[in-house]
Amino acid sequence: MLRERGQREVFCGLTGIIWLHRKIQDAFFLVVGSRTCAHLLQSAAGVMVFAEPRFGTAIIEERDLAGMADCNEELDRVVDRLLTRRPDIKLLFLVGSCPSEVIKLDLSRAAARLSLKHAGATRILNYSGSGIETTFTEGEDACLAALVPDLVADASDTPSLMIVGALPDVVEDQFLRLFAELGIATVHSLPARRSGAMPPVGPNTRFLLAQPFLGETARALEDRGAVRLDALFPFGAEGTTSWLHAAATAFGIDEMHFRRTVAPGRERAKRAIAHSAERLAGKRITFLPDSQLEVPLARFLATELGMTPVEVGTPYLHRRHLAQELALLPAETLIAEGQDVDRQLDRVRAARPDLTVCGLGLANPLEAEGLTTKWAIELVFSPIHGFDQAGDLAELFARPLRRRDVLHFPSVVASCS
Amino acid sequence: MQLTVWTYEGPPHVGAMRIATAMRHVHYVLHAPQGDTYADLLFTMIERRGKRPPVTYTTFQARDLGKDTAELFQTAARDAYARFAPQAMLVGASCTAELIQDDPAGLAEAMRLPCPVVALELPSYQRKENWGASETFYQLVRKLGAPAKAGAQNNERTACDPALLPSQEHERPTANILGPTALGFRHRDDVIEITRLLDRIGVGVGVVAPLGASPADLARLGEADFNICLYPEIADTTCRWLERQFGQKTVRTVPIGHAATRDFIAEVAAVAGIDAPVLDEGNLSWWSRSVDSTYLTGKRVFIFGDATHAIAAARVARDELGFEVVGLGCYNREFARDLRDAAKRYGVEPFVTDDYLEVEAAIQALQPELVLGTQMERHIAKRLRIPCAVISAPVHVQDFPARYSPQMGFEGANVLFDTWVHPLVMGLEEHLLTMFRDDFEFSDASGASHLGHSSHLPGTGRGTVGEADGGGAVTDDAATGLPLHQPAAGSPPRSGEVQRGWTPDAERELLKIPFFVRGKARRNTERFAAERELAAITLDTLYEAKAHYAR
Numbered sequence: 001m002l003r004e005r006g007q008r009e010v011f012c013g014l015t016g017i018i019w020l021h022r023k024i025q026d027a028f029f030l031v032v033g034s035r036t037c038a039h040l041l042q043s044a045a046g047v048m049v050f051a052e053p054r055f056g057t058a059i060i061e062e063r064d065l066a067g068m069a070d071c072n073e074e075l076d077r078v079v080d081r082l083l084t085r086r087p088d089i090k091l092l093f094l095v096g097s098c099p100s101e102v103i104k105l106d107l108s109r110a111a112a113r114l115s116l117k118h119a120g121a122t123r124i125l126n127y128s129g130s131g132i133e134t135t136f137t138e139g140e141d142a143c144l145a146a147l148v149p150d151l152v153a154d155a156s157d158t159p160s161l162m163i164v165g166a167l168p169d170v171v172e173d174q175f176l177r178l179f180a181e182l183g184i185a186t187v188h189s190l191p192a193r194r195s196g197a198m199p200p201v202g203p204n205t206r207f208l209l210a211q212p213f214l215g216e217t218a219r220a221l222e223d224r225g226a227v228r229l230d231a232l233f234p235f236g237a238e239g240t241t242s243w244l245h246a247a248a249t250a251f252g253i254d255e256m257h258f259r260r261t262v263a264p265g266r267e268r269a270k271r272a273i274a275h276s277a278e279r280l281a282g283k284r285i286t287f288l289p290d291s292q293l294e295v296p297l298a299r300f301l302a303t304e305l306g307m308t309p310v311e312v313g314t315p316y317l318h319r320r321h322l323a324q325e326l327a328l329l330p331a332e333t334l335i336a337e338g339q340d341v342d343r344q345l346d347r348v349r350a351a352r353p354d355l356t357v358c359g360l361g362l363a364n365p366l367e368a369e370g371l372t373t374k375w376a377i378e379l380v381f382s383p384i385h386g387f388d389q390a391g392d393l394a395e396l397f398a399r400p401l402r403r404r405d406v407l408h409f410p411s412v413v414a415s416c417s
Numbered sequence: 418m419q420l421t422v423w424t425y426e427g428p429p430h431v432g433a434m435r436i437a438t439a440m441r442h443v444h445y446v447l448h449a450p451q452g453d454t455y456a457d458l459l460f461t462m463i464e465r466r467g468k469r470p471p472v473t474y475t476t477f478q479a480r481d482l483g484k485d486t487a488e489l490f491q492t493a494a495r496d497a498y499a500r501f502a503p504q505a506m507l508v509g510a511s512c513t514a515e516l517i518q519d520d521p522a523g524l525a526e527a528m529r530l531p532c533p534v535v536a537l538e539l540p541s542y543q544r545k546e547n548w549g550a551s552e553t554f555y556q557l558v559r560k561l562g563a564p565a566k567a568g569a570q571n572n573e574r575t576a577c578d579p580a581l582l583p584s585q586e587h588e589r590p591t592a593n594i595l596g597p598t599a600l601g602f603r604h605r606d607d608v609i610e611i612t613r614l615l616d617r618i619g620v621g622v623g624v625v626a627p628l629g630a631s632p633a634d635l636a637r638l639g640e641a642d643f644n645i646c647l648y649p650e651i652a653d654t655t656c657r658w659l660e661r662q663f664g665q666k667t668v669r670t671v672p673i674g675h676a677a678t679r680d681f682i683a684e685v686a687a688v689a690g691i692d693a694p695v696l697d698e699g700n701l702s703w704w705s706r707s708v709d710s711t712y713l714t715g716k717r718v719f720i721f722g723d724a725t726h727a728i729a730a731a732r733v734a735r736d737e738l739g740f741e742v743v744g745l746g747c748y749n750r751e752f753a754r755d756l757r758d759a760a761k762r763y764g765v766e767p768f769v770t771d772d773y774l775e776v777e778a779a780i781q782a783l784q785p786e787l788v789l790g791t792q793m794e795r796h797i798a799k800r801l802r803i804p805c806a807v808i809s810a811p812v813h814v815q816d817f818p819a820r821y822s823p824q825m826g827f828e829g830a831n832v833l834f835d836t837w838v839h840p841l842v843m844g845l846e847e848h849l850l851t852m853f854r855d856d857f858e859f860s861d862a863s864g865a866s867h868l869g870h871s872s873h874l875p876g877t878g879r880g881t882v883g884e885a886d887g888g889g890a891v892t893d894d895a896a897t898g899l900p901l902h903q904p905a906a907g908s909p910p911r912s913g914e915v916q917r918g919w920t921p922d923a924e925r926e927l928l929k930i931p932f933f934v935r936g937k938a939r940r941n942t943e944r945f946a947a948e949r950e951l952a953a954i955t956l957d958t959l960y961e962a963k964a965h966y967a968r
Contacts, residue, residue, distance in 0.1 A: 014452065131513075
């Protein structure tokens, strides 16, 4: 276990907006920040999607900082303009950034003030996606945690299940079908696809984290009396089985019924994984810190595909939520929390793993050095959870290796222009 | 505060990164929080560079703010020097670090690093990327380019390393090529094209900077006879300083287009004091005069980009392709005056804005037949189903082509012809589409044949058409949300919809008009009907309007 503090090469929490704004279909994300924030969002998004967005940036300007304009009045003006033009928006997030945090612009007060003003039409919440406080996926954690105090109190006597984490719609539907077949009557998702459909929460709520980076959200739910079900995260056949099983146990589902219900999906997952197993077995892999998915993914690759994790870097390690995952990693795996990117790259060059999972800024430079890489961000943007995505997940790791094998250039000298 | 969806330019420190990344043996220590490291991917992903940008980010966090972020900066600078041993170092702050006022300049000076350190003051809340690049280049040249001597214009030119330059360089006049950077639109190929062109007319190249130059190269800038300001957005300030410092003249013609290339050669020859051969090369002039190009005549074109590329494109569009310029604009206010002068020449309103939504509204209102713009206009045009070609940064990964594809010089003019004409529907196809509208394979869903599969139109009638470079990675998802910017009251609705007021037979007739001119026909007809306060738009109204607006 290594803890490092140095230069980090990761996105900030604002990046989560790129998938969150598609997940909640009547929400808008307004970053209160600088031109850099706007540029980050379009650069991170520009590589992948370019659609009419439900996000934007209120760019702080010199006159706001010099006190010539009142930041709160300016923000109210921008929000008024936005909501006039987008009357379809039912939920507006004011998203804090590094500059708004440093100048101590109080967005929670602004959200309260604006919520009153737009009462009945648009609910206004706030969270911080700033790089000084959040790393990449921690932005989703902050966003979901901001939703929790607003959830309706669930006073019913019967327990209900909540799936926590923004999943692709197709994956969420698969899980809902499985839970229905298992016989769990009431299942909700946080976040819901529409702001008016957010789930209720109370002491009878049992929740499963679908993502390993939701520490604050879990704490907020526990504050509302909900109980977290501990399990592996739903990656691969084993992870998904463990995750579903935790719910089945909590809801008193008969063990035989559970096995019968999950068997078809579990077998499909194993068959799908097998396609990539031959290529991945015995290969060495290093994860550079990025999305906090590193530990569960390394577990999946080690236990179900026979890969050897060399170093598993993660920006932040939530030891309690990841306890079962960590126990399954081979003992000799180096777990690194935090980052000092130059030193970490030195270790990658020394270890020369077969595959390095890293951010977009590092991938091509490592490829140019002859190291095969996998973009970490694709793991956040692809459906990878559950039985029916297990094969796709394995394939994401196998494809760069297959590509390396199919390309033939006589004595490739990487061009490093 | 300014509400922004997409921005044309990044913050000024990204401009500084474009200089540092373009150069060799320079390292930039940027006081910045962790998220700012996203900027690396601009270079490694969009431009496909095989090296990380030479930038160390201090990546301070909230918990550091109460303690000593200044010490963090010094540690980062010390480590960066030890690891990368640059010939020169840039230090500065990003937008957040500017607010905490740690003074990277003073901190770096106190460290007495064993290399020249250039401290950058880039006000993030006032300035933008191009300005940041220009300022960084200028400060580097000021610090490193000046073994300042009085009467320096007379200094001898023997300091060139003879090993690096062929011997005739001592006899030929030499010029520095200034302005190309990392992440520049076709800068790599423009430099090759212009270097070849200069060689053909007997002019040697001293230093190309910042692209490929080291700090030691900057010290040789004064040795050349004159400077070529290839990209004014980046190099204008530096060229002015070199004029004052070394008495070097500046060639300012930007050689984009056939005629501009010939003007460029003439200006170079005049400044260099040589007789230049009259070159009249490249295919653009004949391709454009050949009869197949007749259908290009009077195509209405909207042009937007950085001022230099937009102004140059306007000249090529009108004088060398026979288009009609209906809109001309730029996003960089620093060059607004040049753009206004140009707009006057083309008889259009100058359009200077960095608001993407305003550009979209202008294109929607003008209904051009071709848009020449940036990555942003590519997406606007796609939504409005107008053909588009990219002429200026900011650009997408597909605008860094593997092939040689300059914008400048004679080969650049060839590239312009191909790139701009390709998205348009070809002459005879245009007629056939008009004549046999009911042919089932001419349905809108099939799109134009020359655009291949990417031109399939989704059921809503919106979609991809006329995208110059294909757009595999880009999805148009306009249907999932209302646009942030609702068209102002009274402005026409988007293409694909038929307004009320149309009689059914007029509506059917409208659908027989090919999609690439239908929007214009509908707008003209509706305007015609509105002006005459007609209650309904009939078949006759449609043809009355056609006659009225016939050109």
